[in-house]
Amino acid sequence: MNSRSTYRRRLFAAATAFLAITAMAVAPAGAAPSTTPTVVLVHGAFADSSSWAKVSEELSAQGIPVRTFDNPLRSVSGDAASLTAFLATIDGPIVLVGHSYGGSVISNVHDPDVTANVFVSAFAPAEGEILQLLLNPIMYPGSLLLPPAVLVTPVQDPTSPIGIGIDGFIPEVFFHQVFAQDVSPAVAADMYTHQKTAALQANLEPSGPPSWTRTPSWYLVSTQDRVIPPALQRMMAGRAAPGRTVEVASSHASPVSRPDSVVAVVREAIAATS
Template sequence: MSDSSSIRLRRLAAAVAVSAAVLGLAAAPAAAQPGAKPTVVLVHGAFADSSGWRDVAAQLTAQGYPVRTFDNPLRGPAGDSAALERALAGIAGPIVLVGHSYGGAVITNTHDPDVVANVYIAAFAPARGEFVQGLLNPITYPGSRLLPPALQLGVVADATGPGGSNLDGYIGEPYFHEIFAQDVDAATAADMFAHQKSAALTANLEPSGAPSWSTVPSWYLVSQQDRVIPPALQRFMASRAAPGTTTEVDAAHASLVSRPAEVTGVVVAAARATQR
């Protein structure tokens, strides 16, 4: 090919590219495409870390969903949700927030315009002014076994606490399997215990702010064999936060570990229902 012919071809290609851009035919970034799958952000609760989401994250990724996990500080709903909002600011496009246990209180207090759905997995979904310990009222909703001696206390270093320390709660090793995840095998429970993160006691006493579920479409998966948050309490919270989009699973508190397919199914249902 002559130099003049090569130049003409390059000029023609450039002209076609410019025309396509003007006509709106040029490919847009994936995050900006209408109907792009939302990013799923998984928020763990107390007595756990993000490793508990391993199987759910893998199943969502296999279905083409971008997945992020959030390292929940477990210091209190206001501060933890502020940290989550900072993390969400770096994500382009729609977001589905998924909270387990205390993680539900965190996503309830998170307000980001890109969040298109909340998904509660055996989680707290407080109304304004409610707090975790108050919702766990054993007179109204008996059945939680998250009590001493299973619930133990310890002083931990905490820059947000008075004098640089705080009083945290955690589940003692002899009780962890039977209370938190009685439907997994002993080896799995031991691994979960090894990844346990303690939670500030004050986190359970801090009143919740305006609930995001009042404006954001929400889904709830009740764990029928839960020994941490009584199923009746879960159903009560779900009736306010996710009326018409609540389902149940025959699982213990950590259904994300024992029943990842069912948890993934609820997340995908929420993502599809709110896909822009």
């Protein structure tokens, strides 16, 4: 091959590469595929991340990246700070899903990468509201989360000035009927072994400015809930997720008993914000 032929081939290759780069540079922004958000699942009190197992499996099977957050259950502000630090390790957009007390935690997270909130049988407090006062038995009757179905115990707590805190827990004899009456006794027994106690402080701390005032939010109401009364859930959903509320006939433990309904709402949030 002579030098002129080689020169022509090199010139052609360079021109082809230049045109390809130029085409990519001027391609319309809409031509790029959308990034699937990572779904971060935040459990609440009297549970741990294993309560999300079925939801996580279904989302993963559908090609949606999932992470679970090990909620400390110490205080709303402290747990929100821990979650914010956890989110910093994730690249790209995020959909936050909070169950029960986990809803108060995601309400206090203000991460610009969060594109949607999903509340599942969850607290969605407004600024200054206290969870224990939201469970007002006169305005919103129906919660069975009262002594002796919930008791307190001293625990080691590194966030406490004295290293000791007071936590609440549900005794085994009440766990099935109060927390998850629509699962089998065997499943309820397994859930009980995974129960994490929650600091009383977490229910007595005023909530900060809620993220749901600026972040699109969805809410799944559990109509058979014996922890957070359905009427209270509907009130919070009306503020945080107007027009984006779905109801399911389930206990408080809908991520375990009705993972299909949880996944459907999460997918709706992803589709609407991606």
